[in-house]
Amino acid sequence: MSDRLFIFDTTLRDGEQVPGCQLNTVEKIQVARQLEALGVDIIEAGFPISSPGDFNSVVEISKAVTWPTICALTRAVEKDIDVAAEALKYAKRKRIHTGIGTSDSHIRYKFNSNREEIIERAVAAVKYARRFVDDVEFYAEDAGRTENEYLARVVEAVIKAGATVVNIPDTTGYCLPGEYGEKIKYLMEHVDGIDRAILSTHCHNDLGMATANTISGVLNGARQVEVTINGIGERAGNTSLEEIAMIVKCHKDIDIETNINTQKIYPTSRMVSSLMNMPVQPNKAIVGRNAFAHSSGIHQDGVLKNVQTYEIIDPKDVGIDDNAIVLTARSGRAALKHRLQVMGVELAPEKLDKVYDAFLKLADKKKEINDDDVLMLAGADRSENHRIKLEYLQVTSGVGVRSVASLGVNISGEKFEAAATGNGPVDAAIRALKKIIDRQMVLKEFTIQAISKGSDDVGKVHMQVEYDGHVYYGFGANTDIVAASVEAYIDCINKFKH
Known part of the structure; x- marks a missing residue:
């Protein structure tokens, strides 16, 4: 039987920290529902103490989705944890994600502290969070640059305090894949009680190695990955959900399964790109518009003879369907409503009427209306006020x-x-x-x-x-x-x- 890999999506928290990509609560709910349809196990809905908007988003997302665990981020501060617990009160499954920096640079310069005091603060935060929820995740910020022996002490201490998941972030994107994999392996072999918790990866893409580091972590024992749609996130971004999901799907030898419905990947990518007004680069793996394009004559010849010569993924496996319904000026409300529903957008009748009117005007100018057009029209009323x-x-x-x-x-x-x-x-x-x-x-x-x-x-x-x-x-x-x-x-x- 294959191992289970849990998908922790932080598009609505880490991903939303990209300048200019902030969503309102209604838009966050749309994304959360689409993530639920995609099969994400845990949705990190926000950092409740950071703003009233984040607090309200966690509350409303908790009400809107059914089976994914809703996670709220905190610092290792009691007030943060109190606010997170309050924001999660409507969640069917709830998790508090608390933590503290563990690298020597964080300990010395960020906290003006020492190693022993950091362990005490970490343990206290986990114990306090366990008063409110049974599922507590601890993050060791800048674990990528934390010395392994000390990191193992921290991990062991927080597991004993009640942490169910321990996050090992490569906060600065500095680690090499072999180095990050060895770090996870070291923890798996040297932490007493490691079988009582799940190790999680959280990799940034500053040097272009987020996906490689994440997979290296999984191959060495991590069983949760923290990812975002389209790899969005601070600076150069986070590990891409779509890349991890398709690597696991394509490499049967890894013998790990996720709950991701991969056919929902492409529409989810388009939705996030549209709502956050953040273009997907054309050569982006899996979801870029050139991901399945072949311009080289040799490639085109090979694909025509046998698609597997240059394509390891069937485009339909990620939701790109050449036979999808084409919307034109002759399409009715039902076709437009169906296309929106496929992409996770539910509109009230009066809003659908407005979008349909705008759709007809656009269809008079364009021969065919694609998914991005539809999402753009659905979000056009953001400028009404x-x-x-x-x-x-x-x-x-x-x-x-x-x-x-x-x-x-x-x-x-x-x-x-x-x-x-x-x-x-x-x-x-x-x-x-x-x-x-x-x-x-x-x-x-x-x-x-x-x-x-x-x-x-x-x-x-x-x-x-x-x-x-x-x-x-x-x-x-x-x-x-x-x-x-x-x-x-x-x-x-x-x-x-x-």
Whole structure:
């Protein structure tokens, strides 16, 4: 019988720490329900003491999902644990995830402490958390740079105190795969009582080794992996859920099983990308748009003769179905509702009516509507309550002439108009907008992404604008890329701290 590998998803906690990727509670519930459909065992729903929004999200996610364990993060501080326990009160299965840094640099510089005191604080936190829940996970922050003998002492102490799972994070992404695997192996062989707890991996991708380190940990005895959809997370990100799930599925010799329904991987990836306004790189393993594309003549010839010559994964195994229903202007509400449900989005009837109206308008401009288009439309009402809205935009541009843009915006019910010239249509439109919004703003980043392929496609624009010492992130989507750019800029402005 195969060993069981537990999938701990931290998209809604560690993944959401990416600048500009914050979700509201309704969006977090959508993601949580999709993670449940995907087969995730544990959902880390947030860090309750960090903000009222995080606290409320943990509460509402606990109500919204049924069988996954809901986990709340804390520091090794009693107040943190009290707040986490309160946030988890509605969870059917609940876990408190508490911990403290164990590397010498953390002990000395972060805590101004010593090794013995850190063990005492770790044990106290686990014992305190066990007052509220039976399932307590302990994280040894910066375990990747913690000396193995001391780390084993910490792990042994927290297991004796009642920890059911012990997380061994490579917090800085520094470890080599062999080194990280040896660390897990050392703990499996030297910790008294290790059979009473599960060792967990939590690897960051700073040096591009998160997935390799995670698999090395699993091969050496870890039976929980902490992952995110699309590998999102702070800095270079976390281990990708989709990569671990498909490695285990493809390598039968590993003899480990997960509960992941791999056919839900691709729609889950698209949902997270859309809601967080974070593009998936085209060459991303498993879910990138080029993951199953073959441009080399030799590759194309081989695939045509036998798909297994260059494809080790059937695209349908991850939810990419060439025979999926194609949505067009002739599709009805039922087809649109079904497509949304497949991607984990449930809409109230009145909201579905609005999305369907927007769908028909988009379908008049595009021949076919794909999943990313549908998700974009479902999330379009996020701008309805914005203080500043684009009313109209007209641009004149061409070769050998200076671009001119005129636009109108509605600011809290009052209408303003302006016109400007610029070095291209986008520059002209933004200059006109700046005449109305007279503030010292600096465009820091400007990214355009086509949702699929074709000149009639919806363009997605991601922007970073600096204002008053803060960087704000905005998003726009439109078949007119100039309009999408202005919408993204306005999205940034709406987030300014006034």
